[in-house]
Amino acid sequence: MGYFLSYYTYISFGCWVQNMLAAIIMLIFICFCVHFQNTAGQFFSSGHTNNWAVLVCTSRFWFNYRHVANTLSVYRSVKRLGIPDSHIVLMLADDMACNHRNPKPATVFSHRNMELNVYGDDVEVDYRGYEVTVENFLRVLTGRLPPSTPRSKRLLSDDRSNILIYLTGHGGNGFLKFQDSEEISNVELADAFEQMWQKRRYNELLFIIDTCQGASMYERFYSPNIMALASSQVGEDSLSHQPDLAIGVHLMDRYTFYLLEFLEDIHPASKSNMNDLFKVCPKSQCVSTPGHRTDLFLRDPGSVLITDFFGSVRKVEITMEAIHLTDPILQLEDGPMSEEVQEKTYSYVDQLPVSEIIHQKPKQKDWHPPDGFILGLWTLILLVFFKTYGIKHLKHIF
Amino acid sequence: TLVARSLLANDFQEELVIRPLHSGDIYASFQFRTLWETDFMRENKVSHYRLFPKSLGQVISKFSVRELHISFTQGYWRTMQWGQPFLPSPPGAELWVWFQDSVTDVDAAWKELTNVLSGIFCASLNFIDSTNTVQPSASFKPLGIVNETDHRFLRYATLPREIVCTENLTPWKKLLPCGSKAGLAVLLKSEKLFHSSFFSQTVHIRPVCQDRECKTTSWELRQTLNVVFDLHTSGQGKREWSLFKMFSRTLTEACPLASSSKIYIDVTDNPQEEYFELSPATPLLSQAVVLGDRRTFSVYDLTQQLFKSVSDLLPAGSMLRPLLHAERYVAGYGLQTGEIHTVMYNNHPFRSFPVLLLDSVPWYLRLYIHTLTVTSKGKDNTPSYIHYQPSKDRMRPHLLEMLVQLPPHSVTEVTVQFERALLKWTEYTPDPNHGFYVGSSVISALVPSSVAMDTNITQEQPLFSSFFPCKEESSYFVRVYTEPLLVNLPTPDFSMPYNVICLTCTVVAVGYGSLYNLLTRSFQIEEPNPRLAKKIANFIRRIRGVPLLS
Numbered sequence: 001m002g003y004f005l006s007y008y009t010y011i012s013f014g015c016w017v018q019n020m021l022a023a024i025i026m027l028i029f030i031c032f033c034v035h036f037q038n039t040a041g042q043f044f045s046s047g048h049t050n051n052w053a054v055l056v057c058t059s060r061f062w063f064n065y066r067h068v069a070n071t072l073s074v075y076r077s078v079k080r081l082g083i084p085d086s087h088i089v090l091m092l093a094d095d096m097a098c099n100h101r102n103p104k105p106a107t108v109f110s111h112r113n114m115e116l117n118v119y120g121d122d123v124e125v126d127y128r129g130y131e132v133t134v135e136n137f138l139r140v141l142t143g144r145l146p147p148s149t150p151r152s153k154r155l156l157s158d159d160r161s162n163i164l165i166y167l168t169g170h171g172g173n174g175f176l177k178f179q180d181s182e183e184i185s186n187v188e189l190a191d192a193f194e195q196m197w198q199k200r201r202y203n204e205l206l207f208i209i210d211t212c213q214g215a216s217m218y219e220r221f222y223s224p225n226i227m228a229l230a231s232s233q234v235g236e237d238s239l240s241h242q243p244d245l246a247i248g249v250h251l252m253d254r255y256t257f258y259l260l261e262f263l264e265d266i267h268p269a270s271k272s273n274m275n276d277l278f279k280v281c282p283k284s285q286c287v288s289t290p291g292h293r294t295d296l297f298l299r300d301p302g303s304v305l306i307t308d309f310f311g312s313v314r315k316v317e318i319t320m321e322a323i324h325l326t327d328p329i330l331q332l333e334d335g336p337m338s339e340e341v342q343e344k345t346y347s348y349v350d351q352l353p354v355s356e357i358i359h360q361k362p363k364q365k366d367w368h369p370p371d372g373f374i375l376g377l378w379t380l381i382l383l384v385f386f387k388t389y390g391i392k393h394l395k396h397i398f
Numbered sequence: 399t400l401v402a403r404s405l406l407a408n409d410f411q412e413e414l415v416i417r418p419l420h421s422g423d424i425y426a427s428f429q430f431r432t433l434w435e436t437d438f439m440r441e442n443k444v445s446h447y448r449l450f451p452k453s454l455g456q457v458i459s460k461f462s463v464r465e466l467h468i469s470f471t472q473g474y475w476r477t478m479q480w481g482q483p484f485l486p487s488p489p490g491a492e493l494w495v496w497f498q499d500s501v502t503d504v505d506a507a508w509k510e511l512t513n514v515l516s517g518i519f520c521a522s523l524n525f526i527d528s529t530n531t532v533q534p535s536a537s538f539k540p541l542g543i544v545n546e547t548d549h550r551f552l553r554y555a556t557l558p559r560e561i562v563c564t565e566n567l568t569p570w571k572k573l574l575p576c577g578s579k580a581g582l583a584v585l586l587k588s589e590k591l592f593h594s595s596f597f598s599q600t601v602h603i604r605p606v607c608q609d610r611e612c613k614t615t616s617w618e619l620r621q622t623l624n625v626v627f628d629l630h631t632s633g634q635g636k637r638e639w640s641l642f643k644m645f646s647r648t649l650t651e652a653c654p655l656a657s658s659s660k661i662y663i664d665v666t667d668n669p670q671e672e673y674f675e676l677s678p679a680t681p682l683l684s685q686a687v688v689l690g691d692r693r694t695f696s697v698y699d700l701t702q703q704l705f706k707s708v709s710d711l712l713p714a715g716s717m718l719r720p721l722l723h724a725e726r727y728v729a730g731y732g733l734q735t736g737e738i739h740t741v742m743y744n745n746h747p748f749r750s751f752p753v754l755l756l757d758s759v760p761w762y763l764r765l766y767i768h769t770l771t772v773t774s775k776g777k778d779n780t781p782s783y784i785h786y787q788p789s790k791d792r793m794r795p796h797l798l799e800m801l802v803q804l805p806p807h808s809v810t811e812v813t814v815q816f817e818r819a820l821l822k823w824t825e826y827t828p829d830p831n832h833g834f835y836v837g838s839s840v841i842s843a844l845v846p847s848s849v850a851m852d853t854n855i856t857q858e859q860p861l862f863s864s865f866f867p868c869k870e871e872s873s874y875f876v877r878v879y880t881e882p883l884l885v886n887l888p889t890p891d892f893s894m895p896y897n898v899i900c901l902t903c904t905v906v907a908v909g910y911g912s913l914y915n916l917l918t919r920s921f922q923i924e925e926p927n928p929r930l931a932k933k934i935a936n937f938i939r940r941i942r943g944v945p946l947l948s
Binding site for chain 1: 521524
């Protein structure tokens with residue numbers, strides 16, 4: 001390169017042009033290197049490595065069919081875009097599919113004329129029926145579950161997880177009703193998210209709520225990296241979409257219906273971003289005004305992909321290193337067990353041995369120390385005895 | 399021989415039995431059995447699973463389970479119209495487990511086991527706790543191989559409210575070796591299965607004899623699915639059905655991992671093919687004695703040919719009347735007291751037999767055991783064995799077990815009075831006006847059989863007839879479940895706390911507030927603000943020292 005440059009010193013353009021040319025070539029080379037590094041860095045820099053979803057329907061009874069259909073349609077979209085069942089916590093407060101009032105059992109429809117069955121054939125509901133309570137919901141979010149809880153009921157997220165939380169049901173200004181018997185307030189929810197942030201249980205969180213006055217639920221959030229969407233502002237009601245005359249109830253809420261239609265066009269490699277999501281269901285279609293909140297979110301919503309929350313990330317790292325395996329796994333020998341000749345003959349037990357049952361001795365109850373009442377009674381008797389006869393008579397007893 | 403033994407070690411068989419019932423329904427029973435010769439209890443854990451599902455194998459070894467029986471049922475089996483089922487099950491969920499002798503804390507193991515199973519089957523089995531678990535003292539003897547039976551290691555619980563839907567069927571299908579991709583499980587489509595009069599899916603795990611001598615045992619996993627389709631409501635005009643009409647799927651091939659894959663059609667009522675004919679026809683007929691009755695079946699082996707349909711089904715002749723049948727209902731009026739009646743029918747013309755009745759009543763129905771009466775044909779019938787464990791509020795349910803001898807051709811009625819308790823207001827479910835469920839009674843009996851039963855325990859028997867072990871030829875074991883009961887408890891008005899708070903606050907504000915104001919407020923007379931002219935006049939008057947205008 002130096003020889004090349006020195007060759008150009010003899011050109012009549014002069015020293016400074018030659019220096020300029022060298023500088024420009026060097027700059028282009030450096031820029032190219034940096035750019036290459038940037039795309040590689042970008043590949044790993046979106047921040048999250050896994051996706052989770054917590055989808056909750058909080059309403060009970062047959063006439064709240066639409067809330068279950070809302071949750072199941074988001075479940076269906078999220079599964080279709082790649083999040084596996086093991087990373088989805090689905091909570092349905094009542095069973096609509098196998099409800100005896102359902103004219104088509106094992107189905108939950110979202111569109112009129114039974115076009116789309118969002119229940120499907122491969123659904124796994126983690127919390128159902130009476131298990132959907134405020135306490136269980138907050139325990140799932142914060143991770144403080146009893147030790148015997150199975151894995152499918154836990155939210156095992158870490159600090160690189162993007163979590164989608166979807167709530168639907170009946171709500172009011174500052175609260176959401178769970179199963180007609182209890183409520184969760186926006187303060188509790190905000191505190192739960194703060195606990196999650198302190199315990200580093202999420203990287204970024206997308207919160208979607210479809211209830212009446214939904215915007216009141218995200219007013220109190222104060223933890224970073226949360227983006228929230230709601231179907232209506234404070235003082236407005238979210239309306240339902242369309243009834244089906246055969247089933248007899250309203251099938252979906254308007255906001256989630258148009259959200260489902262929007263998500264049906266998204267595929268795992270899609271590049272749509274959050275700004276498109278904010279435009280879902282304008283006032284003309286929804287009658288209520290959907291709202292959103294992005295001030296707590298660090299990235300610009302225009303750079304956040306829909307699949308960052310609704311889809312699942314699979315980052316592949318190609319390595320050329322060789323991996324040395326340990327010693328080969330030895331096949332366990334079944335030999336000794338099978339070569340023994342068993343002398344004992346097993347047999348089945350009599351299912352109803354009448355004579356044995358009749359002559360069964362009553363079970364010896366385990367000895368328990370006497371209950372409080374008995375102890376108190378004995379203490380009273382002893383006290384009265386010693387009061388009347390005096391303690392010096394103790395020696396006559398022993 | 400070592401190689402041959404390992405080939406036999408894992409065996410999978412599948413079977414479908416279709417029996418047209420006299421009420422016009424079709425009873426289809428799927429049975430899938432996996433046999434595995436292994437020892438879950440040895441120290442180095444089992445790590446290589448082939449046909450046996452890993453999730454259940456880990457459950458067995460972790461909790462030292464000897465036998466596990468779990469069933470999920472939707473609907474009630476109508477014994478008088480449909481006969482006896484091959485495998486009975488009560489409405490809702492039922493779980494009973496025998497633990498190994500090595501378990502020290504059975505209750506803790508039971509609690510953890512129910513939680514783990516609730517995760518595996520997507521059901522609310524975690525609601526099983528000490529308030530609905532009982533320890534039967536004579537019923538539910540082990541169905542598998544065992545050294546001795548100590549009932550301390552047995553736990554039984556039922557959840558009558560539990561619903562069954564696709565979310566329970568999906569993990570159940572995933573336990574099968576071929577999943578729902580090949581073999582008979584292809585037919586299991588939830589939209590048709592749940593549109594039926596009765597649906598039940600069960601899982602049974604127990605150790606069984608490997609062969610006739612029974613020197614070695616192997617673990618058996620049986621998954622059964624019983625469904626009764628009502629052809630009338632399914633919109634069938636003609637009385638013909640096919641696999642496609644029942645299940646909306648056709649069979650493609652047998653499961654390649656299955657050693658046998660068979661379909662049995664009950665043709666006992668159709669000896670000369672006068673009422674219905676099968677297509678494709680098969681010359682293979684087999685006879686089996688099941689539930690005290692000798693029945694003839696057409697057998698289709700799926701590894702050789704596929705089965706399609708039956709045309710013009712019209713079962714005739716009289717159904718064998720079930721010999722044992724039971725009902726249960728609540729009598730009485732009001733929300734304070736009531737009476738539980740359990741009625742057992744013995745339809746045998748001349749033989750009497752003993753039955754073991756197991757009743758588990760929740761604590762909030764306080765039974766008065768001194769009012770327990772057992773009457774047969776109007777006369778008192780004293781049970782030869784009674785085991786009663788009283789309930790403890792919020793801790794333990796009632797347990798009543800009785801061995802009653804049913805006289806021939808009679809009706810036996812067991813009645814007991816109860817009183818309803820008032821629950822704490824947080825203990826009510828979100829929909830308390832629906833009522834509270836009481837689990838089904840279980841009646842176990844050895845019913846005399848008119849046909850000699852097969853006591854041979856070889857494995858050539860079809861699966862549906864070899865579930866209950868048979869010790870003697872003259873009787874067969876049967877378990878009958880009654881209906882669950884639905885009782886209303888006195889329900890408070892849940893809006894009362896809000897009403898009381900509003901009322902109290904209003905009373906305090908209005909009553910005390912006004913009184914406080916009256917006592918502490920002092921009144922001063924204030925002159926109104928004078929107009930401008932008056933102000934100037936008053937100002938001049940003040941200067942002059944003359945009294946002011948009012």
